Amino acid sequence: MFLERSLLVAVDGGLHARPASELVRLAKSFQSEVSIELRGKTANAKSPVSLMLLGVKEGETIRLKIKGDDAAAAIERLAAFLGASKQTPAPSPADQRKRVGARFAIGPAHPFFVEDPAEEPGAADPKAIDGNLYRFRKARAEGLAAIERRREKASGEAAAILGALADVAADAEWAADVEARIAARVPVVAAIRAAGRELAARFAAAPDPYTRARAEDVVAVARLTATFASGRTPASLADVAEGAIVLADEISALDLCELDLGKIGGLVSRKGSPTSHAAIIARAAGAPAIFGCALPRETLLAARMVAIDAAAGVVRVDPDERLRAEFRDAIAAAAKDAQELAAFSAVRPVTRDGRAIVVAANIGSPNDIDAARAVGAMGVGLFRTEFLFLDRPTLPDENEQCEVYAKVAAAFAPDPVVIRTLDIGGDKPLRAAPSAPEDNPFLGCRGVRFCLDRPEIFRPQIRALLRAAVAGNVKVMLPMVADVEEIRAARRLIEECRAALTAEGVATGAFELGAMVETPAAALDAAALAKEARFFSIGTNDLTQYVMAADRGNPKVAYLDRADHPAVLAAIDLVCRAAEDAGIWVGVCGEAAARPDLVPELVRRGVSELSMAPAAVLAVKRLLTRLEVRPQRLAGE
Numbered sequence: 001m002f003l004e005r006s007l008l009v010a011v012d013g014g015l016h017a018r019p020a021s022e023l024v025r026l027a028k029s030f031q032s033e034v035s036i037e038l039r040g041k042t043a044n045a046k047s048p049v050s051l052m053l054l055g056v057k058e059g060e061t062i063r064l065k066i067k068g069d070d071a072a073a074a075i076e077r078l079a080a081f082l083g084a085s086k087q088t089p090a091p092s093p094a095d096q097r098k099r100v101g102a103r104f105a106i107g108p109a110h111p112f113f114v115e116d117p118a119e120e121p122g123a124a125d126p127k128a129i130d131g132n133l134y135r136f137r138k139a140r141a142e143g144l145a146a147i148e149r150r151r152e153k154a155s156g157e158a159a160a161i162l163g164a165l166a167d168v169a170a171d172a173e174w175a176a177d178v179e180a181r182i183a184a185r186v187p188v189v190a191a192i193r194a195a196g197r198e199l200a201a202r203f204a205a206a207p208d209p210y211t212r213a214r215a216e217d218v219v220a221v222a223r224l225t226a227t228f229a230s231g232r233t234p235a236s237l238a239d240v241a242e243g244a245i246v247l248a249d250e251i252s253a254l255d256l257c258e259l260d261l262g263k264i265g266g267l268v269s270r271k272g273s274p275t276s277h278a279a280i281i282a283r284a285a286g287a288p289a290i291f292g293c294a295l296p297r298e299t300l301l302a303a304r305m306v307a308i309d310a311a312a313g314v315v316r317v318d319p320d321e322r323l324r325a326e327f328r329d330a331i332a333a334a335a336k337d338a339q340e341l342a343a344f345s346a347v348r349p350v351t352r353d354g355r356a357i358v359v360a361a362n363i364g365s366p367n368d369i370d371a372a373r374a375v376g377a378m379g380v381g382l383f384r385t386e387f388l389f390l391d392r393p394t395l396p397d398e399n400e401q402c403e404v405y406a407k408v409a410a411a412f413a414p415d416p417v418v419i420r421t422l423d424i425g426g427d428k429p430l431r432a433a434p435s436a437p438e439d440n441p442f443l444g445c446r447g448v449r450f451c452l453d454r455p456e457i458f459r460p461q462i463r464a465l466l467r468a469a470v471a472g473n474v475k476v477m478l479p480m481v482a483d484v485e486e487i488r489a490a491r492r493l494i495e496e497c498r499a500a501l502t503a504e505g506v507a508t509g510a511f512e513l514g515a516m517v518e519t520p521a522a523a524l525d526a527a528a529l530a531k532e533a534r535f536f537s538i539g540t541n542d543l544t545q546y547v548m549a550a551d552r553g554n555p556k557v558a559y560l561d562r563a564d565h566p567a568v569l570a571a572i573d574l575v576c577r578a579a580e581d582a583g584i585w586v587g588v589c590g591e592a593a594a595r596p597d598l599v600p601e602l603v604r605r606g607v608s609e610l611s612m613a614p615a616a617v618l619a620v621k622r623l624l625t626r627l628e629v630r631p632q633r634l635a636g637e
Helices: 017-028 048-054 071-082 093-100 126-153 156-169 172-183 188-204 209-213 215-229 277-285 297-301 321-346 366-374 398-412 448-453 455-471 484-503 520-524 540-547 555-560 566-582 599-605 614-625
Strands: 002-008 033-038 041-044 061-067 104-111 245-248 266-269 289-291 305-309 314-317 358-363 380-384 416-420 473-478 512-517 535-538 585-588 609-612
Touching: 002 071, 017 048, 017 071, 017 156, 033 048, 041 048, 048 156, 048 172, 048 188, 061 071, 104 297, 104 321, 126 156, 126 172, 126 188, 126 215, 156 215, 156 277, 172 188, 188 209, 188 215, 209 215, 215 277, 245 297, 245 305, 266 277, 266 305, 277 289, 305 321, 321 614, 358 366, 358 614, 366 398, 366 614, 380 398, 380 609, 398 416, 398 455, 398 473, 448 455, 448 484, 455 473, 455 484, 473 484, 473 535, 484 512, 512 520, 520 540, 520 566, 535 566, 540 566, 566 585, 566 599, 599 609, 599 614, 609 614
Parallel strands: 104 245, 245 266, 266 289, 358 380, 358 609, 380 416, 416 473, 473 512, 512 535, 535 585, 585 609
Antiparallel strands: 002 061, 033 041, 033 061, 104 305, 305 314
């Protein structure tokens, strides 16, 4: 059986290393051949290297091709994965505080300049080919085992990155290239290094910076394998002194995963970029780091003391006492600011002119509860329920949903938890309930349209929400509303479900029913919607996209992806005026809710709830306590 399907990729950031690895594992779970076609090029979906080199970005349309006996099951499963935009876990409060102070560092230099294993000269003896193949295979297995050992000790971002590196080390195409060179009498280390350089060059030639940065991973894997093949022990950063600044020609993710980044002062690497895996790990740990330092190797080798300003990319070697004092003062100021910011976890902000504003969290699953509570989120302004439905062969039943919703509601009680009904369809297909492909899914059967069209899916969710409302202060909002009848239809279904549950002797709770304002129609007809909804939640991400008629995933029109555009602000103003006239409240749950430049504009227009990623809660709380804003309407009102 041969099947193919065009689909829009909604994986956050596209198929870079980690999601490519996940997709490979998924593809390998099927017997069928799986390939992905983009811009006239085709990649084997069972090869992480092949996928990464294809450079698939979020928002691009690919062609998925599958051939084999289980093609039907494979295409639905893979399509569901590719269409699922996965949320990045919010950092912990400790990580957030580290990030605040992760700019300045000063400490003793720790040079980490590793010499590559020497390549054997000349051609190998033909009689040694079998032995050399064995050496390579053994070294490759040792390298892969070393990566896996480091991954077992790692967690979070580092563990995910090491998983991607393990996939590079295990890639069959790269191994085949090395073995072909060895069969052609190229010595083992030379064959490994040459294959690695060639593959790294292919990554380095990629058009986007993230794919180019993957060249670092290939070089690191090739170096590790060559080191084992030469009989040497890989260099280690395990003995770095506390507070030291690590200086290197190149630092890989493999190197960093043996290092306690919490105890060092910082990192300086002459090679690399902010999109490298090493840079990502350093940021996740809150370690000040500079990649791409222009200082000569000799200067770094001779350094005894180093001061760095990671935000400015400045490295000062052997600073004098005046400069050392400046850096110590900057570090102390950053620590003081972090401590001040942390204190806002207990604050329920009121502006200087007396307006109380709710600062809530956007969460994607119960796993985000602790991060949101730790920063003092005043409830949840957006609980995405899609995680219960995506990437699974069967739909969640009523009991499973009720348990999750009740857990979140109880965790924040008595503060409100605003639960968004299933926001699926079109560009985010359900494996368990596939829909017909749509030419323009962003304007298709999605959000509340999908739910009303599929009551067999919507009804269990409503019943679960009614039951969970007993556990806390639940509010429910409908996504992608464009017409007042959609709210009325949803309310009728809610009352039917409530009556059925009551007849069954099942306890239910009351909840307010609100509407997300994401479409121009909802903004323009807000006065009519406000008569049916008990609150509005403005999704500024989609509202901006639809008002500006610009796909937010398309870099060619990125200049139009502006929540601060006068047209978008005018739409928000319409919504706030309608809400004020109807006596209902307005929240914002898009990215604009955390933007320091837009918070005053939103509050001034009448927004009383701002919901955002947990990492932004403390800063927004502090900002609000320093604001003095007066509600205003557009000129002429």
